[in-house]
Amino acid sequence: MTRQEAILEARRKQEAGEFNRAVVKREPADLNWDQLILECGHTTAWTAKIHFTPNPPDKQICSECAKEWVEQNIIPKP
Numbered sequence: 001m002t003r004q005e006a007i008l009e010a011r012r013k014q015e016a017g018e019f020n021r022a023v024v025k026r027e028p029a030d031l032n033w034d035q036l037i038l039e040c041g042h043t044t045a046w047t048a049k050i051h052f053t054p055n056p057p058d059k060q061i062c063s064e065c066a067k068e069w070v071e072q073n074i075i076p077k078p
């Protein structure tokens with residue numbers, strides 16, 4: 001599929017929860033932000049200030065896994 005098609009498919013998969021990853025560790029990164037380490041090995045940033053809740057959810061969407069999926073599913077036209 002083309003890059004555009006792969007992105008649309010990745011969006012569908014994200015909506016379906018296919019890029020949800022369990023949070024395995026939470027480390028303070030600076031005064032406001034924490035770094036969340038996900039089960040896939042990727043990380044994401046999280047702050048209580050934006051989310052209005054003291055603790056992050058058990059699962060996060062991993063945009064790095066989504067990006068990798070897109071790159072792996074682009075088939076260049078011959």
Ligand SMILES: [Zn+2]
Nearest residue numbers: 040042062065
């Ligand atoms: Zn990931």
